[in-house]
Amino acid sequence: MAELTMIEAIRTALSRAMEEDPDVIIFGEDVGIDGGVFRATDGLFQHFGSSRVRDTPLSEALIAGMAVGAAAHGLRPVAEIQFSGFIYPTLDQLANHASRLRNRTRGRLTCPMVLRAPYGGGIKAPEHHSESIEAMLAHIPGLRVVIPSTPARAYGLLLAAIRDPDPVVFLEPKRLYRSTSEAVEDTGEALPLDKAFVLQEGTDLTIVAWGAMIKGATEATLQLAESGISVDLIDLATLKPIDRATIRASVEKTGRCVIVHEAPLTAGLGAEISADLAEHCLTSLLAPIKRVAGYDTVMPYLRLEAHYMPDTAHIIDAARNVMEFS
Amino acid sequence: MAELTMIEAIRTALSRAMEEDPDVIIFGEDVGIDGGVFRATDGLFQHFGSSRVRDTPLSEALIAGMAVGAAAHGLRPVAEIQFSGFIYPTLDQLANHASRLRNRTRGRLTCPMVLRAPYGGGIKAPEHHSESIEAMLAHIPGLRVVIPSTPARAYGLLLAAIRDPDPVVFLEPKRLYRSTSEAVEDTGEALPLDKAFVLQEGTDLTIVAWGAMIKGATEATLQLAESGISVDLIDLATLKPIDRATIRASVEKTGRCVIVHEAPLTAGLGAEISADLAEHCLTSLLAPIKRVAGYDTVMPYLRLEAHYMPDTAHIIDAARNVMEFS
Amino acid sequence: MPTRSAGFQINCSAFLDAVGKPIGDLPKFARNKDILVALYSAMVKTRTFDSKAIALQRTGQLGTYASSLGQEAIGVGVASAMTDDDVFVPSFREHGAQLWRGVSLEELFLYWGGDERGNDFAKSRQDFPVCIPVASQFPHAAGVALAKVQKGDPGAAVVVAGDGATSKGDFYEAMNVVGAWNLPVVFVINNNQWAISVPREGQTAAKTLAQKAIACGIPGEQVDGNDVIAVQAIISRALTRARAGKGGMLIECLSYRLGDHTTADDASRYREDAEVSAHWQLEPLIRLRNHLVATHGWTKEDEQLLLRTCKKEVEAATDTYLATAPEPARAMFDTLFAKAPADVAALFEEVGNG
Amino acid sequence: MPTRSAGFQINCSAFLDAVGKPIGDLPKFARNKDILVALYSAMVKTRTFDSKAIALQRTGQLGTYASSLGQEAIGVGVASAMTDDDVFVPSFREHGAQLWRGVSLEELFLYWGGDERGNDFAKSRQDFPVCIPVASQFPHAAGVALAKVQKGDPGAAVVVAGDGATSKGDFYEAMNVVGAWNLPVVFVINNNQWAISVPREGQTAAKTLAQKAIACGIPGEQVDGNDVIAVQAIISRALTRARAGKGGMLIECLSYRLGDHTTADDASRYREDAEVSAHWQLEPLIRLRNHLVATHGWTKEDEQLLLRTCKKEVEAATDTYLATAPEPARAMFDTLFAKAPADVAALFEEVGNG
Ligand SMILES: Cc1ncc(C[n+]2csc(CCOP(=O)(O)OP(=O)(O)O)c2C)c(N)n1
Ligand SMILES: Cc1ncc(C[n+]2csc(CCOP(=O)(O)OP(=O)(O)O)c2C)c(N)n1
Numbered sequence A, B: 001m002a003e004l005t006m007i008e009a010i011r012t013a014l015s016r017a018m019e020e021d022p023d024v025i026i027f028g029e030d031v032g033i034d035g036g037v038f039r040a041t042d043g044l045f046q047h048f049g050s051s052r053v054r055d056t057p058l059s060e061a062l063i064a065g066m067a068v069g070a071a072a073h074g075l076r077p078v079a080e081i082q083f084s085g086f087i088y089p090t091l092d093q094l095a096n097h098a099s100r101l102r103n104r105t106r107g108r109l110t111c112p113m114v115l116r117a118p119y120g121g122g123i124k125a126p127e128h129h130s131e132s133i134e135a136m137l138a139h140i141p142g143l144r145v146v147i148p149s150t151p152a153r154a155y156g157l158l159l160a161a162i163r164d165p166d167p168v169v170f171l172e173p174k175r176l177y178r179s180t181s182e183a184v185e186d187t188g189e190a191l192p193l194d195k196a197f198v199l200q201e202g203t204d205l206t207i208v209a210w211g212a213m214i215k216g217a218t219e220a221t222l223q224l225a226e227s228g229i230s231v232d233l234i235d236l237a238t239l240k241p242i243d244r245a246t247i248r249a250s251v252e253k254t255g256r257c258v259i260v261h262e263a264p265l266t267a268g269l270g271a272e273i274s275a276d277l278a279e280h281c282l283t284s285l286l287a288p289i290k291r292v293a294g295y296d297t298v299m300p301y302l303r304l305e306a307h308y309m310p311d312t313a314h315i316i317d318a319a320r321n322v323m324e325f326s
Numbered sequence C, D: 001m002p003t004r005s006a007g008f009q010i011n012c013s014a015f016l017d018a019v020g021k022p023i024g025d026l027p028k029f030a031r032n033k034d035i036l037v038a039l040y041s042a043m044v045k046t047r048t049f050d051s052k053a054i055a056l057q058r059t060g061q062l063g064t065y066a067s068s069l070g071q072e073a074i075g076v077g078v079a080s081a082m083t084d085d086d087v088f089v090p091s092f093r094e095h096g097a098q099l100w101r102g103v104s105l106e107e108l109f110l111y112w113g114g115d116e117r118g119n120d121f122a123k124s125r126q127d128f129p130v131c132i133p134v135a136s137q138f139p140h141a142a143g144v145a146l147a148k149v150q151k152g153d154p155g156a157a158v159v160v161a162g163d164g165a166t167s168k169g170d171f172y173e174a175m176n177v178v179g180a181w182n183l184p185v186v187f188v189i190n191n192n193q194w195a196i197s198v199p200r201e202g203q204t205a206a207k208t209l210a211q212k213a214i215a216c217g218i219p220g221e222q223v224d225g226n227d228v229i230a231v232q233a234i235i236s237r238a239l240t241r242a243r244a245g246k247g248g249m250l251i252e253c254l255s256y257r258l259g260d261h262t263t264a265d266d267a268s269r270y271r272e273d274a275e276v277s278a279h280w281q282l283e284p285l286i287r288l289r290n291h292l293v294a295t296h297g298w299t300k301e302d303e304q305l306l307l308r309t310c311k312k313e314v315e316a317a318t319d320t321y322l323a324t325a326p327e328p329a330r331a332m333f334d335t336l337f338a339k340a341p342a343d344v345a346a347l348f349e350e351v352g353n354g
């Protein structure tokens, strides 16, 4: 079984989806001969040809809008936005069209498209390249939002996203693209788009995280175990819909919860999870719910970037804080 | 003292701001001779002339981006987006530029602009005209987001927004534009951009709402009083920054909280308020925090619109539910 | 030392003058009475629908409505040049085109009455519904055309929007990719001279809107948009080109918005009656009727019968529309996803009034 | 019967050929040795900075960097036509222009090294910082020009972006309002033939990028972007027009990206070496040096001295840059707002690592 990095797993899933369905096409900026700036589409242009792997003109709004039209008429476009900082011009099409087409035509026209974009910080990229915008997307009704945290989950979730009959935004934590690899079998098996992954079962504390934050959360989980704190670690993975049942069940068991995300705190998706628990699991709560998140400020340029990013130490601090509460 | 509707109060504030500062200019679609589709700028073109009240070409992204450039170079643009459903193309400029210009130039260039837009449902407008997108905006660091709920607060908050040295998105609940009037004196006094308004003090339950939802929340407060439930009613008004201190103090007193907004539940701004309480006021909570919100679906066309909108009955239900909890 | 890099020219075509007199030779189809009567009837039906829709709105029985008064030749001219292989991607003002494509009067009433079922057309099911966010439909047309090329499907996409829409980036971006990828899209601008209160000159310094095609390397032409023959002829030509793999084209149809922008608008706030009256002389129905009378023996009786028929149809559709009960509240969730996530399904019960 | 509505023509200008021989008469300023030496020196300094920046990036001492190799004549030609009254609104590849405007080498290193203080220029404080989201700076230039018109301030806005940027709606929307409102903005396209891996032909079917101005009713021209004299001359002309209230203009500067897109790119993946080599024959420094040698007695010693001076300046700036300690973490909040809301101030302590 091949050891794949996340970027390789994504490429493998793209390739498989294109093999199995001739309606799957890829377009975006530099996805063709260059193979994408992160090489997610490396070799696909050569293999599937210039009509199925297309370099668009430099226009993000167009990429999204063209995907809507193509999806409504029989293709399954997988469009790439080069960095999440350039995703804003797509929001009009995502919110006003992609997410509504099925609903507003009462099922007559549909929109099976995927919009992929790398997101998040940690690789010292230039400004506007490191944003985390999942909360804005998750607020749009009719859209699915997915963030993988490992090569295997990237593979399975991306296949699911491409096969899904509705629009999916697939955000890839670029910090994890090459940071580790794991055995990924190209079985064509998709993962569910509405289930969180319980990475470790524990009894004392629930940690919910996604994307690149899973790394710090996992490290924190290990370190906390050393001091006898047993963590239920959840990779949210599908941010919309949120698998509320899994999180609630976990917190009902542990009574404590820390939520971790890279995006700014205020109105981040951590708020939704916390609010859901504050409504549905209040009596189980043994301590305040803590969010470990990016600051409510602009992601700094690379010299200060590390100070912005939530890391293992922050998570452990928050966990201890929550554990010490009584 | 004149009795003004909200739209008149807005117009009065605009007019006053233009009188007192020649750098204040207005642009947008149909804001000129037509006075805006809701008449917010009625008469301003005639009074201040075509150079200070300008009809733009039909391009929302341009409106926002031009405001950034103009604000950086000495004007105080007050730009209008005709309906909130057309605000998405401005997000790129708001998130990537307006909100960052001061920060990324370390104070050298600044962006004292206001982007006004009517928002919300309840007037049976065509599709894409009734969205509530405050949560997406409130997630953007460096931006202020304001929503008035009465003519007087619209007047004072809009003046504050225009005078503020940083970018402000000013969302106007169009359902309230003409629904009531109140005495508003054109004193030129601004209201603070970081203080919630406690509309009624109570002891049993905190209700937090904003915009058009204040109406239902006020009615609910009155009806709940009849059954002996005393409500602390808070008009959030400035959604970013959130006046966390006022809300926390209230909930520490009452121990119970219902949050009301029109936007879809998931990742709405109610989540942030609830999460803040779940972290900072947990031990004061006597009952789960309830959110009364729009559904996680596309705002329906007018025939079903009323079924989508949270109303007094929903708020009372939630309040009773929270009160009965033990 | 400047050298010349490129040169361009924009043309404008017309076949009938304002009183219906042919300007030179008519195209072949326009010498056929049946065809002309069909075009004329479609325009009359559109106008009949239009007045009824306004009346219904005024009495609270319809939502905000955008009249196509005076611009019927554009919708009818465009749609009559299309086939079932083509895909129509409309703005919100092309009722005439939608009717010709087979969208029913009932469906139109439902849509404008605020019922999503109005978008679930029984016919021309490949067509897009009305697009409210101005110009955002242009990229859809490019996507549809891409799908056609990719799948080897016949036909082209035809997208219509207003003069105001040409100021939006979407228009330009879509036209640009259509040029770059040689996609079969016909861009049609209904230049009715106004975008709500903003006159055509307020949108752009470009002398014509057709010349905007030059920016994208595709041909652009103007046509008299009040001349249904000219519209059909030029759209047919553009479609033939597109279907033959020769790429997209931009057609600016010159017309005039005789009514308010919508029923929520009061055009007297921003334009002179005299301007409107002058344009009544150029409107599309009179000239074709004159031509039918002069050349094809169209009689007063023919006219009366047509008006009666249209009226009856519209009244019948109105009755059906008014008798159609709204969907249950739950419908707002039923087609949100192919399969509703647990989350959404549960919230429907949980959050509110079910 | 088609009638002609409008006609257009696009011209291209140049003064020096690839080997530095004048094509016809030079403009007056270009007969002055001091001016030419200043232009040449600025281009050499830009290129010296450029190689150092790449070297620093390769050794982990700078962030991702976008080289301007081969396009120095555009930045220098544009900036040298501007005055202090004008406002420069750059993309991320116009280091030559920024340096001419008075942005220091240290500031450029700081910016590309990932330090916001690099945007807090000591000189030309009215200029915008580098813009990363492609084309999003175009509307800023329109806004700046609007402010100038409104306040009666002299000067114009000059905005530069790449060939790829012309595909974005922002470009078109900004150019359109500049036409409609007759604003003083000069739009400059650095057409270096590539947008990362996408060649110029992949962006648009338009034969020239200059013709995109036609869509907005403003003049558009091409210029040899490797001829700094031609660039300065045409930008001067455009600025004179703009300052005189005659509105905006689009200038397409034809050049070539001799280097990778950025230090994160590997251009050999998508273009042939032969293409690059061919363009080395056309690059802007050689031709001006040749011209200086042939016409103004520029010597080997002059050249050596210039190179040494540039190198020294760049090395000194590098030392200063490398010796500049990063800001404290708290700086990420200090200029977020004029006055930080309680909310933000508190969160800084609360959320994390202070
Ligand atoms: C993106 C967007 N902005 C604003 C509006 C509000 N609006 C509706 S129609 C219209 C004017 C459109 O003018 P034009 O394109 O000429 O079409 P017409 O209405 O004249 O047919 C405006 C501003 C909108 N629907 N969409
Ligand atoms: C809106 C946006 N999309 C994508 C990118 C990523 N990106 C950076 S530069 C570039 C190509 C720009 O090409 P061009 O405009 O020709 O400028 P050049 O880099 O050649 O100077 C791309 C796609 C970006 N910075 N902004």
Ligand SMILES: [Mg+2]
Pocket (backbone or CB within 6 Å): C162, C163, C164, C190, C191, C192, C193, C194, C195, C196
């Ligand atoms: Mg119009």
Ligand SMILES: [Mg+2]
Pocket (backbone or CB within 6 Å): D162, D163, D164, D190, D191, D192, D193, D194, D195, D196
């Ligand atoms: Mg380029």
